[in-house]
Amino acid sequence: LAFSFDVAFAVEHVYGHHRYVSTTKDPATAPRGRNVYYHILSSTIRGNISALELEKERLNKLGKSVISFRNSVLRGYLMSAFIVALAYLAGGVDAMLLFVAAGLAGKSLLEIVNYMEHYGMVRNPDTTPVQPRHSWNTNKRFSSWSMFNLTRHSHHHAQGEVPYQDLRPYPDAPMMINGYLTTIVVALIPPLWHALMTPKVQHWDKHYASEEERILAQEANAKSGIRSLMKAA
Template identity: 50%
Template sequence: MLKYIKFSLFHLLTLPFLIGITLGGYWMALGVTAVLMVVVLGDVLLGDDSSEPEYAMPWLLNGLLYSSLFFVILLFGLLLWSVAEHDLFGYGQWVMHWTGYNALAAREANQWWHFLPVLLGAGLLISIVGTIPAHELTHRTADRSAMLIGRWLLAFSADCSFAIEHVYGHHRYVGTAQDPATAPRGRTVYQHIVRSTVGGNVSAWAIEKQRLVRQQQALFGYHNRFLRGVGMTLTLCIVAFSLAGWPGLLVFCVSATLAKALLEVVNYIEHYGIVRQLHQPVRPYHSWNSTKRVSSWASFNLTRHSHHHARSQLPFYQLKAYPDAPDLPTGYLGSVLLTLVPPLWFRLMAPKLQQWDSRYGQNTDAAG
């Protein structure tokens, strides 16, 4: 049963965040601290996991994916409660009734700096709890329920265009100059966040425009998935403002921006410096992998990225580890932290890229 339970780790990571907001003050750093400690240290202490078990109850794993929307809404609601002028949803009274703790008084005592780790934690958790399951669901293009829930999950990071560009753009152009999500060597993660965000949206709009032309549909209308995605995020903005005023809108926009930025950092580590000619088929060596145990559990096997690009329609629980594929210096979140110091990231990746060139560079004219 552990092979099923392990993928519920991302659910559990929401609890310290919710508890921290409820307790207020310096406890509001509990969420982001817990995520960093569990995932980063867990990868260091628990090592690798290349197992490929069979799953007789895939419905249970799919249930974990679909339930992520509930947890993101819960995060969203409590984030708004933390800045609302009134006791939104009666949450403070509910806490007082069941625990005797005066959460409303604790909230009133919060200072602006207490919200810095909350916003970091919200962005991090929206990425883990929202964007990662959305990535899996929006690959299931024939399943309307999966697409609907996946797109709503992406709306919390203002990134519904990801469901277009990633599936129909990135997977086609990965490793080439045409792919905005593939970072060339020497580009810092900060440059990449901006360039990939802009390039990804431009690409998504172009892909959707081509689709609508083929189907003889109006560009500016309901059938435009790009515009519908913008509308979904605007709906969340309206909800945030309606429930918690300008502070609510501000915390939502900041957390969504951070979540989107983190997605681009993940894109950065997954394909940094790897090159491919457009005529070449996508191979396992066109992605950086990680077999770190906790990263795999917390990301629905997104770390098995080589197999994902080879067979993008496979559900996450059927992905193979590919232990011989190029590997990251550490797990996903640890690698994300390394990118924040570009000289350190470049130094760690230089020998890995040299090894990549020596093994695979003869297959492309762009290596080196």
């Protein structure tokens, strides 16, 4: 259901997110100080815009029209509309609205997870390749079992072609507050999230960031207002 309402994901995640993760160019990376509810909206809109731009660039290189069935994003939108229409034919307006609501809920959960996985991290995509330190991870077993090794996010970014069952933990990678399920609940309570994550972001700056990234982190702190939270911590 989430995929039905995020047809741009297949394009943007592979060709955008994996290139620009932990930078301001990545719609899925939440900057410091942002709350999860704004991120759901922002990442969804920017992610679709990014996917359309990536597909436009691909088709232009091939000498093909952007407004055509070759555009996988536009094709995906049509497929989603078709599925919604099938829900209407199967059960009327009530079934269609329930299907749409379920799809939007799934999409929101996806963006909450995106929010958690790279929150507050910084990187210069022109000088620094994606490294294990650019993703928040957890080695909690229940989260790994229930989410098909999504917890081993650093390995996914290091080798995107590796099947989920072969992903391995990176013990030295930055760690989340707790397992995914607990962290999702914490993310939904912005004051609690910032109270717990601000010290972790500070720790990341000190122990994981390169010299260039520490400068980027200072700039991010100044823009976000997170400095007041740091003083309180």
